[in-house]
Amino acid sequence: MGDKIVVGLDIGSTKVCAVAGRVMRNNKDLETLEVLGVGETQLNDGVAKGSVVNVNNTVSAIRRAVSEASNQSNLNIHLVNVNFSGSHVLSVKSSGSITRSSSGDEIQIEDIDHLLSDMYRTSIPADKEIIHVLPMDFVVDGETNVNQPVGRNGVKLGADFQLITAQANAARNVRKCIIRNNLQQETMMLSSLASGLAVLTEEEKDAGVALVDIGGGTTELAIYYRGVLRHVAVFPWAGNSLTSDIQAGCKIMPDQAEQLKKRFGNADPGEYNINEVVAVPGLGNRKPKDVLLKNVAVIMEDRLREIAALVQAEVIRAGYEGKLLAGIVLTGGTALVPGLEHIFSRVTGTEAKVGYPENLEPNGRADLVADPAYATAVGLVWAGYKTIDDRISFISDPTRISYNEEVVTQPPIRTYPSPSQPIQSGQDKTQVEPPKKGWLSWLKDALQPVRGSETDPY
Template sequence: MTSTGMDEKIVVGLDIGSTKVCAVAGRLIRNNKEQETLEVLGVGETNLTDGVAKGSVVNVNNTVNAIKRAVAEASNQSNLNIHLVNVSFSGSHVTSVKSSGSITRSSSGDEVQTEDIDHLLNDMYRTSIPADKEIIHVLPMDFVVDTETNINQPVGRNGVKLGADFQLITAQANAARNIRKCITRNNLAQDTMMLSALASGLAVLTDEEKYAGVALVDIGGGTTEMAIYYRNVLRHVAVFPWAGNSLTSDIQAGCKILPNQAELLKKKFGSANPGEYNLNEVVAVPGLSNRKPKDVLLKNVAVIIEDRLREIAALVQAEIIRSGYDGKLLGGLVLTGGSALIPGVEHIFGRVTGVEEVRVGFPEHLEPNGRADLVGDPAYATAVGLVWAGYKTIDNRISFISDPNRAHKEEDQPIGSGGRTVYPIGGGSTGKPIGGVKQPDPVEPPKKSWFDKLMEAIQPSRGNETDPY
C-alpha cells in the first residue's frame, strides 16, 4: 500500500481571464517515491462576457461579481473559508523591459547570501519607469560578482559588487489597481500577482524543457502570451492582442452570424485543418426571430480559424527571432490555453515557425479525482499553475517574484476554514497562519492582412524603448 503525505498548506489560485473567472483550491501530496501531485479540493468557474477585455479589467463591478461566484463555488466544494489567493494578470499593455542593476555589499570578506539577492531585487522594484506603469515582476537572468560575468548562481561566491541583468515585467498601473480593487472588494487578500503565462508554465512545462529551451505560447481568450525559457531561466516575455476571441470575431464576420453562435461553432466544430471537411458539410445556425436558419459550411469555418492561427503563429515566430533564441529551443513550442485544443493547431504552429517539436500542454501531476478531471485541459493551465505557485517557484534563486512592499499584510492569525487552516503562500512568508477576513455570503475593426497585423503587433510587444534588443 502506498503511503502519502499531505501538505497542510492549502493554496487558492484565481485566474481572471477575458472569457471566464476560475478559482481552484488545492494542496500538495507527496507519496513514498517523493513524487509530488496536486490534489484539487475545489473548483469554481464563472463565465465573464463584459468585465475583462484583452486581459484587462474594464468593468470592475461585473468582474467583482464573477469572482464572488467563482470563489463561493470553490469554497463550498472544498469546505474552506477562502481568504488568500494567488491571482493572474494579463493584458496587451504588458511589456518586458531588459535592465541591469547592482549593489555594493557591506561585508566584502563574506560570501554572497540570499539576503544580498533580495536587497538587489528590492532595489530593482524601485527602478524609475513612466508614472502610468507599474513593475509587476523583477526576474534575474545572469548575475555578475565583481568582474566575473554570466554567473547562474551567485550565492556562495566571494565579492564586493553583486549585479545582474533583469527582465522587468511591467503593466499599466491602472490595470493592476483594478485587479487589486476586484480582490479587496470580495474581502480577499492577494498573496502573489503573477503573469498568466508564468503561471501556466508551472502547470505544463517540465524542468527538462525549461533547461533545453522552450517557448510557452498561452492562447487565452483576449491575449496570447509567450514566455521563453533557456537553461532554466526565463529569458523573454511577449503579449499579443489576438487570441481565442479573435477567432470568434472572425467566424462571426466571415459567416455573418451572431457572436454566441460563432463561439459555439468554434467550440463544437472548430478545426484548423480545412481538408478534413467536405464542401457539403454544413451546420444550420438558427436565424433571428421569424427568419430561416442559416447554413454555414464547416470548411469555411476551418479556413477562417486556420488563417487567424497562422497570423498568431507568425507573431510568435517574429518574437522568437527578436529574442535571439531562434534555433536554440530544443524543447520546441508548448501550446496551452483554451484555443490549444483546436484540432490541427500544432501542425500550423510547427509549419509557420519551423519548430519541429510542438505539443499541447495539459496541466500535469494532478491527483486523480473528479475535480482534477474538471481542470485537466489547457484552458485551466493558468488557474492550476497559480496553485502550484504556492509550492514551486519561477526561479529558485530568488525568494519573491512580486514586489513584497505591495503585498497585503495581515495579522498572523488562523482562518476558520471548516476545520482546516489556510496558510500564506509564496512571498517568503510561509510557515505561519495568516489572519483572515470572513468570506462573504455568495450572493473589431475591419479585417487587415496578416502582414499589417504582424507589423502593428510587434510594436506593443517590444516593450519600452529602453529595451536594448
C-alpha cells in the first residue's frame, strides 16, 4: 500500500491545487495519508461557478500547480484524479433491474457491475452526461430495501439509483484541460464526494449527515444516510458572492473587497464596535475610504444566511429533515469564516461544525493542506484508496477511458520504470503506456489536433 502514489487535482473557481500522496499504516495500524507534494495556483479567469469557461487559462494554471507538486515530491506526474462541479450538476433518481441467467447461484459483484453498466446507458438529454451512477437500496426478487445483495439468491436484481449528471460540454472542457497537459484522468469525481472522503467518518455517514462544501464559485450539498449517499445538489452562490456583496455594499474595488473578506471577514456583526473602521486606498490621487467593519459583517451574515436557508430547503425537499443525527459538516474555503457554524445551526435548527481533512501523516506539507479549503484535493487522493460505496467496483463509466483524446476500451499496458526514472503517479509506482498509433491515427491527429473528449462526436 505504501508504494501506491495518487495525485488529486482540484480545479476550483479561485485556485487549482494538486496534491500527491500515499496511504500508510501508522504504529496504531490506522491508515494515514502521507502528503508528498502540494502545488497551488490562483485562478482568476478560468472557472466560473465551478465550470471551466476558459480552457487556455485553466490549462496554464493546472500546468503550474502540477509542476510544483511534481518538483516537491520528485514524481513524474502522469495520472490524476480530478474533480468537477457546476450549478448544472443534477441528481436524478432512477431505478433499473436485470434478470440473471444463473438463478441457482448467489448474486455476485459482476451482477452489480452489469446493472451499473446498464444504468450508464440510460437515455438522457443530448447535452447532458452521466458522471456517476450510485445505488441507494437494492431489490432482490421483489424484496426491497436490501443493503447488500451479494451472496443472496435471486433471479431479478434491481436498485434505486442516483444518476449524477452534468453538462456534457462542461465535462468535456475538464477533459480537454487534462489532455492538453499530457495527463491522464483515472477518476473524475464530483467535488463534494471527494471532500466527503477527506472530512467525514463512517459513523457520521451511518447516523445521517449533510456535507456542505462552500467554495469560491459554488456551494455543494451531499446528504448521507445509513451509510449511503442519498442526495446531492449544487448552488451557484459561495465565497465569490460574499466578495461581490462587499464590493457593492461598501462601494470599493473587487480586489479590495476580497482582501477585506479574508482579513476582517466575520459573519457575526456583534464582534465589531460601531466605530471600528479600516481605511481602503482610494483610486488615483483620491483620499482613502473608511469602511465600517460592522457593515462588512452584516453583509456577510445576510449572504451566508441565504446560503444556509437554501441548504435547509434542499434537505427538506430531499426528505431528510430531522433525520440527520450527525448534523451538518461545513468545509471548503469559506468554511473558516468566523460565525459560520452559528449561522447554519440557527437557520437549519441542526448542529453544524467545520470539517477538516484528517488522518494526515504529520509533516510540513500535511500542515498546509489540513484546512477546509483543501478538502477536495485531499479527498481526490483518498479516492485512490477508498470508494464512495464499497458495494460497487466503479463510480464512473468503465468504458470512458481517454488516451490522447482517443477511446480505448482495453486496460492500459503497464511497464515498470528503471530505478533511475522518477516515480510515476498512479498504481504501484508503474507508468501507463498509451497504445501504439498507426499512421492513420497520426494523420487524424494532425488534421484534428484537439477533440473535446472521447465522447465528442465531432
